Amino acid sequence: MKNTQTLNLDLFRFEIGTHKENNVIWIHFPKNFDVLKHLKSFTKPRWSQSQLCWYVPDKIHYRNLFNLEKKILGKQALLQIHPINLHALTELQNEIILRGLSQNTLRSYSTEFAQLLSTIKDFPVENLTSEKIKAYLLYCVTDLGVSENYLHSRINALKFYFEKVLRREKIFLEIPRPKKPEILPKSLNPSEITKIISVTENAKHQTIIKLCYGMGLRVSEIVNLKIEDIDSKSMRVLISKAKGKKDRYVNLPESILPQLRDYYREFRPKEFLFEGQDGGKYSVRSAQNVFKNAMKKAGIHKTVGIHSLRHSYATHLLEYGTDISLIQKLLGHNQISTTLNYTKIVDKHLRKVESPLDRL
DSSP: OOOOSOOOGGGOEEEEEEETTEEEEEEEOOSOHHHHHHHHTTOOOEEETTTTEEEEEOOHHHHHHTTOOOOSSOHHHHHTSOHHHHHHHHHHHHHHHHTTOOHHHHHHHHHHHHHHHHHHTTSOGGGOOHHHHHHHHHHHHHTTOOOHHHHHHHHHHHHHIIIIISOOTTTTTTOOOOOOOOOOOOOOOHHHHHHHHHHOOSHHHHHHHHHHHHHTOOHHHHHHOBGGGEETTTTEEEEOSOTTSOOEEEEOOGGGHHHHHHHHHHHOOSSBSSBOTTSSBOOHHHHHHHHHHHHHHHTOOOOOOTTHHHHHHHHHHHHTTOOHHHHHHHHTOSSHHHHHGGGGTOOHHHHTOOOGGGGO
């Protein structure tokens, strides 16, 4: 029978290492048969007598399951690149690191660029013309079936290499970009938010959900919140080094303050507002599971994740008449066009249009 539960990451501490010349992930947890049984329902761990610790092979599946940082590129991916082009991959990665871009950008651009390098085999990548790059992108669409969004990511990686590493800024002028599908943000209505909160009995879990919705936070922002970031006198919260490495302030909801104080007295976090059982910040995967379980318990079957709480925050602020430029600042959007997407959901004039069916 398929396991429909999720691994409780709060019970474990993971460590990347080696064992008998193999890359492994060590799994630390208190000696407890029930915890071990829980672990074995998701993995096939092995016991090391010499290290007195359980472990699994260091593979992508387990890194995803344990919410660990992904490898930039695996050994197999590197073997697909001809030695003549390996230097180009290194140059791309070094440029990304020197520019202080995120690990996600490093991983994404490396993966997409590696796809090109493996395709061209022993042809020097710096000798590619705009015509050959066009032919490669056409191959990605027609033969590989790459979607518009993935093709945009691939183009961004190639554009970065040719423009920022090789300084050939005109090479992409003639290369068209596919039109992105216009996907509206998915949000929940206030009664659904109320239901999700009411069915979440665990104090920590409920506080996470309330703050994600009440301050419009990304899941990465909620787990990175530190105790020192919360100023209960000014009722403001510092969101530090958010997306794009930008700081911003958001307003702390007055209604959450008593609960926040009760939560602090009960759980006594040391550094981060939300921490795992062994200390350290709460994992993104755990926060996502909190929302997923609350949705299930509330009987809401919309296909949305915890990010929908942020969308709901913005949508409801618009419905309450908040100025769009203020919402932009609170969400930390660079461009007002990003925030304007919410106006497509909240168009009150459109909602008043009566269907001709209702007039029959």
